[in-house]
Every structure is written in structure tokens, then in C-alpha cells.
Amino acid sequence: MASITSFLTWGNVIGTLVAYYGTVVFYRLFLHPLARFPGPKLAAISRWYEGYYDFYLGGQYTLKIRDLHRQYGPIIRISPHELHVSDPAFYEKLYRMDGRWDKYAWTYDAFGASFSTLFGSDHDTHKARRAAIAPLFSKAKIVARQDIIRKNVDKLCRRVANLVGTTFNLGAAISAFSRDIANEFVLGKEYNELDMEDFNIGLSIPVSGAGTVWRTTKFIRWFGPTLHSIPTGLVLNMVGESTKSFLQYLQRYERDANETLAAVESGSPDTHLENTIVHAVVHSNLPPAEKASSRIRQEVTTVTAAGFETTANVLRLILCNLFTNCEILERLRQEITLAASKSSGPLQLRTLEQLPYLTGVLMEGLRLSPGIGTRAARITDKDLSYGDWRIPAGTPVGMTTVLMHTDEENYTDPMLFNPDRWMDPINRRASEKTFAPFSRGTRMCLGMHLAWAEMYMLLATLVQRFDFEVVGATTADFEFVHDSFGIGTKAGCNLSAKASPREV
Numbered sequence: 472m473a474s475i476t477s478f479l480t481w482g483n484v485i486g487t488l489v490a491y492y493g494t495v496v497f498y499r500l501f502l503h504p505l506a507r508f509p510g511p512k513l514a515a516i517s518r519w520y521e522g523y524y525d526f527y528l529g530g531q532y533t534l535k536i537r538d539l540h541r542q543y544g545p546i547i548r549i550s551p552h553e554l555h556v557s558d559p560a561f562y563e564k565l566y567r568m569d570g571r572w573d574k575y576a577w578t579y580d581a582f583g584a585s586f587s588t589l590f591g592s593d594h595d596t597h598k599a600r601r602a603a604i605a606p607l608f609s610k611a612k613i614v615a616r617q618d619i620i621r622k623n624v625d626k627l628c629r630r631v632a633n634l635v636g637t638t639f640n641l642g643a644a645i646s647a648f649s650r651d652i653a654n655e656f657v658l659g660k661e662y663n664e665l666d667m668e669d670f671n672i673g674l675s676i677p678v679s680g681a682g683t684v685w686r687t688t689k690f691i692r693w694f695g696p697t698l699h700s701i702p703t704g705l706v707l708n709m710v711g712e713s714t715k716s717f718l719q720y721l722q723r724y725e726r727d728a729n730e731t732l733a734a735v736e737s738g739s740p741d742t743h744l745e746n747t748i749v750h751a752v753v754h755s756n757l758p759p760a761e762k763a764s765s766r767i768r769q770e771v772t773t774v775t776a777a778g779f780e781t782t783a784n785v786l787r788l789i790l791c792n793l794f795t796n797c798e799i800l801e802r803l804r805q806e807i808t809l810a811a812s813k814s815s816g817p818l819q820l821r822t823l824e825q826l827p828y829l830t831g832v833l834m835e836g837l838r839l840s841p842g843i844g845t846r847a848a849r850i851t852d853k854d855l856s857y858g859d860w861r862i863p864a865g866t867p868v869g870m871t872t873v874l875m876h877t878d879e880e881n882y883t884d885p886m887l888f889n890p891d892r893w894m895d896p897i898n899r900r901a902s903e904k905t906f907a908p909f910s911r912g913t914r915m916c917l918g919m920h921l922a923w924a925e926m927y928m929l930l931a932t933l934v935q936r937f938d939f940e941v942v943g944a945t946t947a948d949f950e951f952v953h954d955s956f957g958i959g960t961k962a963g964c965n966l967s968a969k970a971s972p973r974e975v
């Protein structure tokens with residue numbers, strides 16, 4: 472005992488720590504399999520290099536990575552363990568259907584939902600989970616259920632018509648629109664947030680701010696789990712109004728998912744249940760552990776949440792661009808008016824998809840707001856090659872879509888909202904190689920067809936029915952400025968506008 476205490480002097484403890492960290496630094500700089508890759512030495516030594524930009528400066532590492540590529544070239548080491556590539560030609564090598572592709576657990580586990588399709592890392596587990604729910608999101612299924620979207624488009628227009636002459640938060644209305652649709656598609660429940668006076672903005676704020684918890688948990692691993700472990704009832708007394716409505720929403724979600732599960736398990740004859748992911752999971756070939764109620768709740772929450780601010784961000788960015796740029800707006804209206812003159816009733820999804828300028832407008836929105844603002848690192852079990860570089864099997868390697876979409880090498884004047892880039896078929900085919908708002912490969916967006924349908928149907932109706940004066944915002948407010956996993960923008964969910972009816 473005496474010999475242990477005599478060893479535990481401050482000098483010895485500090486000496487041991489210095490020797491330990493010195494060895495780690497030496498290993499990472501000179502002996503690590505990634506030691507040869509270019510990049511800042513501090514990033515090679517410690518994850519806290521990234522931590523400084525993401526945790527301390529609030530989601531700035533994505534933009535720093537862009538600067539690092541300019542300095543060090545197309546392939547760089549961005550942390551002791553991870554590589555990043557900036558070269559569209561590599562995209563199809565990294566995001567593909569063949570081969571085994573795990574997600575990088577360090578990033579995705581920080582959401583605390585690793586039993587879900589979206590955030591689970593393992594390739595095989597993901598494949599089985601996705602297969603169980605994918606049929607609900609097929610193109611045919613979305614076309615067949617477009618009445619849900621139409622109902623919400625009409626409801627949003629009714630709300631706007633009643634707000635004519637006032638300045639209101641159109642951005643919050645758009646969030647409520649995308650949430651009402653995702654909730655009904657996934658869980659079969661009508662949450663009717665579009666009917667709420669303030670469009671339930673109290674929920675939009677923490678939903679778009681969830682990135683802060685994710686960023687913090689990446690570096691302080693106990694942060695998210697500790698938050699989750701505090702009983703909701705207790706937290707409700709300690710937090711502000713917007714966090715309160717978020718937690719109440721989660722409580723309601725849990726209740727509704729449990730109710731739906733009970734109904735599905737009891738063999739309820741309600742045919743609506745067949746369209747829910749609860750039904751899809753329960754009646755799938757997944758093993759019993761995958762059908763546990765806690766996992767199903769995670770699946771429901773993450774699949775719906777994946778469809779909230781992603782779609783809403785694109786729509787806000789487009790609306791702000793359209794209503795501050797008469798020329799683009801007029802061309803769009805002319806195209807839609809011509810299509811409408813050849814059909815009776817509201818334009819169907821299939822017709823809207825054929826309109827080239829409308830499609831170009833949506834593609835520009837998706838180019839500048841491509842769903843996630845972070846690098847989507849993948850890990851495979853075989854060595855990869857990039858030029859003369861050999862990337863060892865098991866290395867997390869990522870690319871960042873928003874950087875690819877705003878690189879002047881890929882798009883001239885990249886921050887300009889210019890639907891014409893997509894009008895010429897030859898240019899368009901070339902540009903599509905650098906366009907991947909829904910990602911590609913095994914982990915490609917599951918809700919892609921739903922998102923397209925929502926955007927086509929809402930935009931085509933809204934621009935024909937109303938004029939909007941954008942109040943106190945510019946288009947830059949809806950562009951990417953920080954990584955919240957999703958696209959972090961200055962305006963968040965807010966887009967103030969004054970509506971007036973349009974005589975058509």
C-alpha cells in the first residue's frame with residue numbers, strides 16, 4: 472500500500488499522462504494507417520480539432536473542410552480516424568448499391584437512435600430494416616396516396632387565404648405542412664398542425680435545433696444519453712416553452728406509436744393501419760427483437776423526423792428566391808398556366824413532373840439545400856482506391872453533398888439560384904453527376920418520392936394562387952451556414968411574408 476501511495480505523486484501522474492498522450496500523438500502522426508494522407512497535423516492528432524469548429528464554433532467544420540481541400544487537395548485526413556474526399560468522380564465509388572457499406576457509428580450513434588433504419592450503422596441490419604418499410608415509400612405508393620398531399624396543400628392555401636393582408640410566418644406554415652404529411656404517411660395519424668394558429672412554431676424551433684444536441688454528443692458522449700434518461704415529466708418543469716412543446720410532441724408520438732402497435736397486434740380490421748410503418752415492421756420477416764416496441768418507436772420517430780425540415784428547408788429557400796425574383800416567378804407561372812389550360816381540376820403529380828422549368832426550380836432548391844449539411848461517412852470491408860491513394864478497409868471516408876453542390880468547379884456561379892442550368896438536356900446530364908441531394912447507394916433517402924411529390928404539388932399550387940411579399944429576409948438567409956446534421960440556415964424555420972390573392 473505504501474509503495475502505491477509513494478508512486479502516486481503529482482510528478483508521476485503527470486509524467487504517465489505525458490508519456491501516454493505523447494505515444495498516442497506519435498502513433499497518429501507517424502505510424503497510423505492514415506499517417507500519409509495530407510491534412511492539418513492537429514486534425515491527425517485529435518478529434519478536438521473538429522470539436523473546436525463543430526462544438527465550440529457551432530457546426531463550422533463542414534465549411535472548414537472546404538477550406539482544407541483548397542489547401543491540401545482532393546483527399547484529406549480530417550480527424551485521427553477519418554478521411555474526406557472532394558471529387559465528384561469518387562461519389563459513385565463511395566455511395567453505391569454493391570458491396571458492404573456501414574455508416575460511421577461515431578457520427579450516427581450520437582443521435583441516440585441506433586435501432587432505426589436511418590441511424591443504425593451495420594450494413595446487414597440496415598438492409599433488413601429498410602426492406603421491411605421500403606414498400607410504403609415506393610413511387611407507386613406515393614402516387615396512389617397523393618390525396619394526402621393534396622388535402623394538405625388545400626388546407627395550407629385556405630390558411631393563407633385567411634391571412635391575406637397580414638404578415639405571418641409562411642416558413643412555420645411550410646414546416647407544419649411537411650410534418651402533417653410525414654405523420655399521416657408514416658403513422659396514419661392526422662396531427663393537424665396546419666390548423667394551429669401559430670402553425671405549432673414552438674415545435675419547429677427545437678426540431679431545427681436538434682443538431683446542437685447531436686454535435687455536442689459527438690464530443691461529449693454522455694450528453695445525449697443523459698438528456699434522454701431524464702424523465703420527461705421532470706424536464707417539462709425545467710425548460711422553456713418551445714422545448715416543452717417538443718417534449719410533449721415526443722410524448723404524444725410515443726403514445727400514438729404504442730396505440731398503433733396495440734391495434735396492429737390485436738389484428739384490428741382498420742385498413743388505414745396497413746399503410747403505417749408499424750404494420751410493415753410487425754408483419755415483416757424481421758426477427759422478434761427488431762419488432763420490440765422500443766425499436767418500433769425509434770423507427771417511427773426517425774422516419775417521420777427525416778421528412779420534416781429537409782423538405783421544409785428546400786421549399787422555404789425556393790419560395791424566397793421566387794418571390795424576390797420576378798423573372799423566374801413569371802416563367803414558372805407561365806409554364807404551370809399552360810399545363811393547367813390543358814387539363815381539368817388540379818394538376819396531377821404525373822403532369823407536374825413533366826414540367827421542365829418547375830423541375831429546374833425544384834432541382835435548384837435541392838442543390839442549395841440538399842437535406843444534410845454534414846459529411847456522410849461510409850466504411851467498407853475492402854480497400855478503396857482514390858488516384859494513387861489506397862484507403863485501408865475499415866476507414867470511415869465521407870463526402871459532403873452541400874460542398875459538391877456549391878463548388879464552382881461543378882456549377883458556374885454556384886450560389887446563384889438559376890433553374891436554367893437544368894433546362895438544356897446535355898448540360899443537365901453532365902450536371903447530374905454532381906447532383907445528389909438524396910444521396911445514393913444503399914443508404915439513399917427512403918422518402919425521396921414523397922419529398923418530390925410534396926414539393927411539386929405545393930409549389931405549383933401556391934405560386935398560382937398567391938403573391939407573397941417577403942418581409943425582412945434575403946435568399947442568403949435560407950442557404951447553408953452551419954452543420955446541424957441537417958442544413959443549418961440563418962433563418963431556420965422562419966420566413967415572414969405578406970400574402971395577397973392572385974387573379975388568374
Ligand code: HEM
Pocket residue numbers: 588589590601653657773774775777778779781782785837840841842843847908909910913914915916917918919921922
Ligand atoms: C427534400 C427532402 C429530403 C431530402 C433532401 C432528403 C435527403 C436525405 C439524405 C441525403 C439521406 C441520407 C442520409 C445519410 O446518408 O445519412 C436521407 C435518408 C433518409 N431519408 Fe430523406 N430527405 C428528404 C425527405 C425525406 C422524407 C419526406 C422522408 C420520409 C418521410 C425521408 C426519410 C428518410 C429516411 C428514412 C432515410 C434513411 C434511409 C436509409 O438509411 O436507408 N426523407 N434523406
